[in-house]
Amino acid sequence: MRKIIFAFIFSIVLVFTGCREQRSSLPPVILLEQQIYETAVNEPVTVTPEYENCPDGTVYLWTLNGETVSQEPSLTFSGDEPGSLYFLLTVSNQAGEDRAEIRIDVYGQNPPVISLPGAIVGFSVLQDSLLALAPEVSSALPVTYSWTVDGKEVSTDSV
Incomplete structure (x- = not known):
């Protein structure tokens, strides 16, 4: 009887461990409600995407014109002159990466x-x-x- 209970508990642990490993072996997914944000000069705007398959160790990279502007999951930006700016968000883990382009329109005051x-x-x-x-x-x-x-x-x- 003890062998059966032990085998059952071992099976449960194995199933949950297997699921966890499977989840972390999936590439990240960026979920955006919108891709265009609007703000005024010197007024901050925060972009907070949702993510899937982003375990500890996931790398977040926001770039503008090839320059890194943030390495956080969300971006807070304040433009000092009017115009449209295109940010590239790259999220990567051991299984792969996902990218999304986000536009922030900065209007004059x-x-x-x-x-x-x-x-x-x-x-x-x-x-x-x-x-x-x-x-x-x-x-x-x-x-x-x-x-x-x-x-x-x-x-x-x-x-």
């Missing part, structure tokens, strides 16, 4: 351009009537809205 048709001549509204204001906003970066009346915020909708 230009404020959004806002135009509100009819604002020059003003608006007339009957009491208890609604006035729909539809501004045209042009910006390279995402914008947020805040509408105020007499210093109090009344809406954060775009219209």
